[in-house]
Amino acid sequence: MEAFALKKALDNVRATTPLVHNITNYVTVNDCANALLAIGASPIMSDEPADxxxxxxxxxxxxxxxGTLNERTIAGMFAAGERAGALGHPIVLDPVGAGASALRTQTAGNLLDKLDMSVVRGNMSEVKALAGAAAATRGVDANPNDAVTEENLAESAAFVRVLAAKTNAIVAVTGAIDVVADAERAFAVRNGTPLMGRITGAGCMLSCLVAAFVAANPDAPLEATTAAVTAMGLAGQTAQKRMGGFDGNGSFRTYVLDALYRMDGEALEAGAQVEELA
Amino acid sequence: MEAFALKKALDNVRATTPLVHNITNYVTVNDCANALLAIGASPIMSDEPADxxxxxxxxxxxxxxxGTLNERTIAGMFAAGERAGALGHPIVLDPVGAGASALRTQTAGNLLDKLDMSVVRGNMSEVKALAGAAAATRGVDANPNDAVTEENLAESAAFVRVLAAKTNAIVAVTGAIDVVADAERAFAVRNGTPLMGRITGAGCMLSCLVAAFVAANPDAPLEATTAAVTAMGLAGQTAQKRMGGFDGNGSFRTYVLDALYRMDGEALEAGAQVEELA
Amino acid sequence: MEAFALKKALDNVRATTPLVHNITNYVTVNDCANALLAIGASPIMSDEPADxxxxxxxxxxxxxxxGTLNERTIAGMFAAGERAGALGHPIVLDPVGAGASALRTQTAGNLLDKLDMSVVRGNMSEVKALAGAAAATRGVDANPNDAVTEENLAESAAFVRVLAAKTNAIVAVTGAIDVVADAERAFAVRNGTPLMGRITGAGCMLSCLVAAFVAANPDAPLEATTAAVTAMGLAGQTAQKRMGGFDGNGSFRTYVLDALYRMDGEALEAGAQVEELA
Known part of the structure; x- marks a missing residue:
């Protein structure tokens, strides 16, 4: 990434401490809050329509x-999203489990249709469900058949770019290889580790980081999203290196937060495995 | 346990990655998700009746x-439970705080009556409340008077077996000594440590593991439940051995997840303190 | 603190294991439960009005x-609070985000007006919002302009004491310097570390500890509240000393719980930086 430094994207987060409003699931919400604090942002959670x-x-x-939507919080999502749109605040959609139930698929689709979405961040099965493509999710995890590989990378990036154009949002698909694209450009990110799939919340935390990065870098949302994806992947790699002989996913979760906390712009730049696709 | 190896029960979980749907409390839900991931299963949470x-x-x-029931999620429990019953999926009931409030006692009783429950997993005070026996719970903890001891073990196992026969479910009562029984047979498990009572969620995590083990071992639900109870107790013992001079319940919680993550079938078999009662 | 030993306040918690009912946000609820267990109390969460x-x-x-109020749980707060008042149980109000939304400011005010509140525990921006003073909160964090400093300590303490007199509750304002006061007396607590602001839940956990300490020391609620504030700050200092070269806020969170778990009355007394203000 030449035009925009990853370093600057993270430095801007730490310099401005963006305040991020999260309407999110109760499974990983604590990790989301601590991930935002780790990266230098500030979290607030509120899902009551009146609030x-x-x-x-x-x-x-x-x-x-x-992730744990219900009728009350869906109403809260629309109310918050309309206000965010009116104020020009970036909105990040994490369509957890889209494709796994009619309510999830429809709700994600409606949010995307009716709100001025800045970024959609999900796994490939969720994003395919949003795109109306045939997809069989496996709960909140991607279907292995949907994996982005070196072999299908160009094709996958083309698909993501088309969806980005159609929705007028940046689309970030995370997996073994992450693809981040708008209608014009696409990046592949090869940071990360399979261990991320052995903790709950890696995707949720990333969606929060994306909001923080985009809020702190309003003139470069595609690059900011790519920086957030890279930061999360790099944190996973850093955490994995720290794993000792007794450590498992409990320690790994803690180490991921620690790695985000200690990461600075230079470390992000040095560790990034980002490629702009043709 | 001769007829069925504990090793095989855990190996089957790791080989099949059962997807477990949890309608559970928001206190320990993150630990529940990570415990399922640690043991090789996959979690999904959804409590909205429409989902x-x-x-x-x-x-x-x-x-x-x-554990944090409300009217909406109770409706979700019945809807999910009826679908699970129709599909032949195992259902595990964790009657957190039964006996502590009328709503909890009645809801647990109704769920047990109306759904095709595979396993009930609770502490003795909760299970006594479900059985309609005089019981005085102390919040979400068992009343010390209800403790299973070496002295009352035979009597306790007989009580559990009667409840299992009455409800047509396996009943797993956990405490200093755990008792797992169906109408015919009963096992005592002496794994575990009192430290489990100093973190929130040990019981909740176990109930999730039970669902994973029974789903992965459909032909041997009693042995599968016993294996899950043993695995959780052994993880507690492993975690306790790892405790250093500055560690408290924060670290212990992490170590329990780590121990589940690293446990394989052979370690479970080697560490098990399981006895089939006469 | 001469008349009442901090040591005794903590010893009484550990000796009596107070059972604390929490209607709290879903962001930090797990940490709240583990903090209560760490200090020797016992948690239970229930927010359904019928329960x-x-x-x-x-x-x-x-x-x-x-912190994540909604219409159902607000009704639960009033129902639980009225019962607590009738039974003479201490009630602690944590007005998370008062000043940040009309619903939060009004709800906190109504709870304070209509219930027999024992203690209000918040940051200065929240407490100012409750007092009807001009305040601009920054989400759930205090506005830097509201910081208690050595320069404005006497003035701040006077403000807190007036609010305590007006509300007939102990008021504990936490920040760089904590101020705990009733209508008559005020204490400054200089324990703590800025790292507490880099994890979610430090304030929430403290409010739970306050309830445990006041429940276990019914004859000395001001001293008990001061002891809880001191214990939380000291735990933060202990946790900070333990931080290694790879540790961040993930580990710090764990270390805070560990420090509470291992703290005894003598350590609390020895580490306390408490001053009674004139």
Missing amino acids: VEDIQTICDGLVLNI | VEDIQTICDGLVLNI | VEDIQTICDGLVLNI
């Missing part, structure tokens, strides 16, 4: 994560 | 934990 | 934390 507009008004960005 | 049937359909088992 | 009265009846204290 979300005031909260969004004082924030710099919004995350809508449907 | 749970689709989600249960793609899953292999269901956990109903009433 | 909370029975639960409060068997408990020794109540925490009302509005």
Whole structure:
């Protein structure tokens, strides 16, 4: 990435401490809050329709994560999203489990249709479900058949770019290889480790980081999203290197937060495995 | 346990990665998800009545934990449970705080009556409340008067077996000594450590593991439940051995997850303190 | 603190294991439960209006934390609070985000008006919002302009004391310097570390500890509150000393729990930096 330094993207987060409003699932919400604090942002959670507009008004960005959606919080997502749109705040959609139930697929689709979404961040099965493509999710995990590989990378990137054009949002698909694209350009990120799939919340935390990075870098949302994806992957690699003989996913989760906390712009730049696709 | 190896029960979990749907409390839900991932299963949480049937359909088992029940999620429990029953998926009931409030006692009783429950996993005070026996719970902890001891073990096992026969479910009562029984047979498990009572969620995590083990071992649900109880107790012992001079319940929680993550079938078999009662 | 030993306050918690009912946010609820277990108390969470009265009846204290309030749980807070008041159980209000939204400011005010509140524990921006003073909160964090400093300590303490007199509750304002006061007396606590602001939940956990300490020391609620504030700050200092070269806020969170777990009355007394203000 020449035009925009990853270093600057992270430095801007730490310099501005963006306040991110999260309407998210209760499974990983604590990790989401600590991940935002680790990277230098500040979290606030509010999902009550009567509360979300005031909260969004004082924030710099919004995350809508449907991991444990219910009718009340769906209403909160729309109310917060409309306010965010009116204020020009970036909105990140995490369509957890889209494709796994009608309610999830429809809700994610409606949020994407009706709100001014900045970024969609999900796994390939979720993103395919959003795109109306045939997909068989396996709960909240991607179907192995949907994996992005070196062999199908160009094809996958083309698919992501088309969806980005159609939705007018940046689309970030994470997996063994991450693809981040808008209608014009696409990046592949090869940071990360399979261990990320052995903790709950790696994707949720990333969606929060994306909101923080985009809020802190409003003029370069594609690069900011790519930087967030890279930071999360690099944190996973750093955490994995720290694993000792008794450590498992409990320690790994802690180490990921620690790695985000200690990461600075130079370390991000040095560790990044980012490629702009043709 | 001669007829069925504990080793095989755990190996089957890791080989099949059962997808477990959890309707559970928001206190320990993150630990539940990470415990399932640690043991080689996969978690999904969904409690909205309009969502749970689709989600249960793609899953292999269901956990109903009433730790922070509310009217909406109770409706979700029944809807998910009926779908699970229709599909032949195992259902595990964790009657958190039964006996501590009328709503909890009644809800647990109704779930047990109306659904095709495979396993009930609770402490003795909760299980006594379910059985309609006089019981005085102390919040979500067992009343010390209800402790299973070497002295009352035969009597306790007989009580558990009677409840199992009455409910047509396996009943797993955990405490200083764990008792797992169906109408015919009963096992005592002497793994575990009192430190498990100094973290929140040890019981909740175990109920999730039970669902994973039973889903992965459909022909031997009693042995599978016993294996899950043994695995959780052994993880506690492994975690306790790892405790250093500055460690407390924060580290212990992490170490329990790590121990589950690293446990294989041979370690489970070697560390098991399981006795079949006469 | 001459008249009442901090040591005794903590010893009483560990000797009596107070059962604390928490209606709190889903972001930090797991840490709240583990913090109560760490300090020797016992947690239970229940927010359903149909459940909370029975639960409060068997408990020794109540925490009302509005961090992720919704209409259902607000109703639960009033129902639980009225029962607690009727039974003479201490109630602690944590007005998370008061000042940040109308719903939060109004709800916190209503809870304070209508319930027999024992303690209010918040940051200065939240407490100012409760007092109707001009305040601009920054989400769930205090506005830097509201910081208690050595320069404005006397003035800050006077403000806190006036609010305590007006509300007939102990008021504990935490920040760089903590101020704990009733209408008559005020204490400054200089324990703690800025790292507490880099994890989610430090304030929430403290509010739970306050409930445990006040429940276990019913004759000395001001001193008990001061002891809880001191214990939390000291745990943060102990955790900070333990931080190694790879540690960040993930490990710090664990270390805080560990420090609470290992703290005894003598350590609390020895580490306390408490001053009674004139």
